[in-house]
Amino acid sequence: NVRLGLNRKSDRLPHALLRPLPDGGAAGYVPDLDGMLQAYYQARGWDQATGMPEKRKLAELGLAWVLAR
Numbered sequence: 001n002v003r004l005g006l007n008r009k010s011d012r013l014p015h016a017l018l019r020p021l022p023d024g025g026a027a028g029y030v031p032d033l034d035g036m037l038q039a040y041y042q043a044r045g046w047d048q049a050t051g052m053p054e055k056r057k058l059a060e061l062g063l064a065w066v067l068a069r
Contacts, residue, residue, distance in 0.1 A: 002052050002053070006051075007050055007051045007052060008037065008041075008048075008049070008050055008051030008052075009051075010051070011037055011051055012033070013031070013033055017031065018030060018031070018033070037051070044057070045057035045060070055067060
């Protein structure tokens with residue numbers, strides 16, 4: 001995905017999931033997408049600003065060769 005140009009700006013939810021529901025158990029709730037993305041990137045070892053794997057993570061996975069491209 002990184003090679004295809006996808007980055008943090010590409011990580012988003014459909015608009016319908018970002019509007020508060022009018023009723024039910026989740027009435028008024030809107031997911032904290034930014035907070036969820038930060039936690040996801042941190043757990044994966046990815047750069048939180050760009051949404052891409054960090055160099056050390058690529059090396060850890062044996063994918064350091066990807067950096068040369």
